[in-house]
Amino acid sequence: MSTGAKDHAQLSDIFNKDEARVDWHDETLWFVRAKRDKAAHSLPEWETLREAASQIKDNVLSNLHDYLLQFEANAEKNGIKVHWAANGEEHNKIVHSILKENGVNRIVKSKSMLTEECHLNDYLHKNDIEVIDTDLGERIVQLAEEPPSHIVLPCIHKKKEEIGELFHKHLGTLEGASDPVYLTAAARDHLRETFITRKAALTGVNFAVAETGEFVVCTNEGNADMGAHLADVHIACMGIEKLIPLRKHLSVFLRILTRSATGQPITTYSSHFKKPRPGQTMHIVLVDNGRTTQLGRADFRNSLKCIRCAACMNTCPVYRRSGGHSYHTAIAGPIGSILAPNLDMKNYADLPFASTLCGSCSNVCPVKINIHEQLYKWRQVIVKEGYADPKKAIAMKVMDFTLSNPTIYKFAGKAGRFVLKHAPFTVNNKLNLWYKHREMPEPPKQSFGEWYKQNNKND
Amino acid sequence: MVYPTKQTCCGQPMANSGFEHLTQGCNDLFIENFSEFDYVVSPSGSCVLHIKDHLHAEKAEDKALGIRKKIYELTEFLTDVLKVEKLTASFPHKVGVHQSCHGQRGLMLAQMTELVEAPFSKPLHLLNMVQGLELIELKRPDECCGFGGTFCVAEEAVSVKMGKDRVADHLNGGAEYITAADMSCLMHMEGILRRQNSNVKVIHIAEILNAQEF
Numbered sequence: 001m002s003t004g005a006k007d008h009a010q011l012s013d014i015f016n017k018d019e020a021r022v023d024w025h026d027e028t029l030w031f032v033r034a035k036r037d038k039a040a041h042s043l044p045e046w047e048t049l050r051e052a053a054s055q056i057k058d059n060v061l062s063n064l065h066d067y068l069l070q071f072e073a074n075a076e077k078n079g080i081k082v083h084w085a086a087n088g089e090e091h092n093k094i095v096h097s098i099l100k101e102n103g104v105n106r107i108v109k110s111k112s113m114l115t116e117e118c119h120l121n122d123y124l125h126k127n128d129i130e131v132i133d134t135d136l137g138e139r140i141v142q143l144a145e146e147p148p149s150h151i152v153l154p155c156i157h158k159k160k161e162e163i164g165e166l167f168h169k170h171l172g173t174l175e176g177a178s179d180p181v182y183l184t185a186a187a188r189d190h191l192r193e194t195f196i197t198r199k200a201a202l203t204g205v206n207f208a209v210a211e212t213g214e215f216v217v218c219t220n221e222g223n224a225d226m227g228a229h230l231a232d233v234h235i236a237c238m239g240i241e242k243l244i245p246l247r248k249h250l251s252v253f254l255r256i257l258t259r260s261a262t263g264q265p266i267t268t269y270s271s272h273f274k275k276p277r278p279g280q281t282m283h284i285v286l287v288d289n290g291r292t293t294q295l296g297r298a299d300f301r302n303s304l305k306c307i308r309c310a311a312c313m314n315t316c317p318v319y320r321r322s323g324g325h326s327y328h329t330a331i332a333g334p335i336g337s338i339l340a341p342n343l344d345m346k347n348y349a350d351l352p353f354a355s356t357l358c359g360s361c362s363n364v365c366p367v368k369i370n371i372h373e374q375l376y377k378w379r380q381v382i383v384k385e386g387y388a389d390p391k392k393a394i395a396m397k398v399m400d401f402t403l404s405n406p407t408i409y410k411f412a413g414k415a416g417r418f419v420l421k422h423a424p425f426t427v428n429n430k431l432n433l434w435y436k437h438r439e440m441p442e443p444p445k446q447s448f449g450e451w452y453k454q455n456n457k458n459d
Numbered sequence: 460m461v462y463p464t465k466q467t468c469c470g471q472p473m474a475n476s477g478f479e480h481l482t483q484g485c486n487d488l489f490i491e492n493f494s495e496f497d498y499v500v501s502p503s504g505s506c507v508l509h510i511k512d513h514l515h516a517e518k519a520e521d522k523a524l525g526i527r528k529k530i531y532e533l534t535e536f537l538t539d540v541l542k543v544e545k546l547t548a549s550f551p552h553k554v555g556v557h558q559s560c561h562g563q564r565g566l567m568l569a570q571m572t573e574l575v576e577a578p579f580s581k582p583l584h585l586l587n588m589v590q591g592l593e594l595i596e597l598k599r600p601d602e603c604c605g606f607g608g609t610f611c612v613a614e615e616a617v618s619v620k621m622g623k624d625r626v627a628d629h630l631n632g633g634a635e636y637i638t639a640a641d642m643s644c645l646m647h648m649e650g651i652l653r654r655q656n657s658n659v660k661v662i663h664i665a666e667i668l669n670a671q672e673f
Contacts, residue, residue, distance in 0.1 A: 404484025
């Protein structure tokens, strides 16, 4: 997503100009976090499930090569054509070539963050292929010509009135109408018409089972099914980390996915696709796009355990108050901030710093990714690779010099207290970002060290 | 009890900014100051967590490891080591407890709302022994205040908004004081309270546990 090279801090600053909207955004997502808590607490075995999910995914990452080949062999046995894409561009070309072969120039697509990551819609659009996103939230942001701001709730940044305006303009709903039931009915009519007229459907993949060669797509709207069941060609795109070894492992993942995402016990539709129906062709595109590089980074490899539930976004106090678009990448929030630098360290150098390292993300993660620890580690990598602000690097060197030397440290403390007391105007001004919305601390008369010297009876 | 007067800082501000490789001077000084003691106690959860996770020394790794194992946050030390069960403190006020993230989620001073585990809280265990003290209820008992070290200026807008929201939760609960086991969170929230001309004060938990107000 192009943001005119603004970083997370600058984009968040803009987002925070409208405080009432920030409050609304924060409350909306906190409501989802609270629903997640309720769902998790309804299962006494919750933490055991998280541990099981984490271990299964650890096993997948350690044996990815074998599971991928097993999956490919079983899927092909089932009559599915399997394609391999090293990167986003290859993925887009493969999808395009399948469509060309079948003479298709209009498709429906259910939710797939992978295709967002690969910028498939743009690519197909440039090649004169029309894509209609059939997930309601995605359709809304598509009409608004915006990227999703959240991986599970793509249009969570939009109010119903704004959606009403969009629908009035694009789908002919009544002007000023914002009743969700009315708007959803209009979207339903619009999408039903597209489902029956499109010859190819693209879906994402939530879980691909190595043992059987089948894949599972989870939606609440049934839109993946509507698309795939009516189309002659079904293309499913997945990152290579979406594998699970055995079908029975779904009994762990399907229980934690939606409880973590929205607080529901399970998605309305958990559809298993194993083989094409007679007359249909089915394709799977397995995409690397940086995943094997990440797998090779010891500190960051387990970010690939992610099942895209977005619990880390909903709980993140920074995400809730900065909005998904401030992360200027397809996958926002804490998980996006540890995935994006792997793809482009320079462009996403700001993201690991868009966190207070509070650790809530790691606690809600259903597959136990140590997200906040990885944010810390990415910071070290980004600085070492030279992508930090040079002004910050100088400040840190001064800090190191001061803190390594007790005499200079004491002098600096005294000087600071003196300045705050006698020349507050030097810090209480607009150059000091602390002071913009916060008072400076009142300078104590003496440091604790000085007080201790005067009062300690042991000395 | 000794306060080594040559101590400076644990180095966390640099490390959390991505400059952990510059903290060796801090680490060496820390080890020089503290390795001789049986226990190291600090009234700041985030400093303790930083030392526990990141104190290293090429030439004295055993000493570094030793300190990492014997450093305690104050309420943790009072609860787990001294096993304090009674206090003579008195503090007749309505108090809101801010659970600082590094203390809570890093050092596990209290159970976290995200987990499905039995509740406990070392700070609350101690505060409940203080006469006259009334704890207020918060809507979000363990949301971050937004200080976050250099985050507080690097991400000024979000940091301030988080701080305002955290303070508002305490004000809505009727707090006269906001307390925590971490000075940095308190400094941040105090800056916001004072900008709002609020009468609500911040106070470190040690001051309450030692208070003699009647």
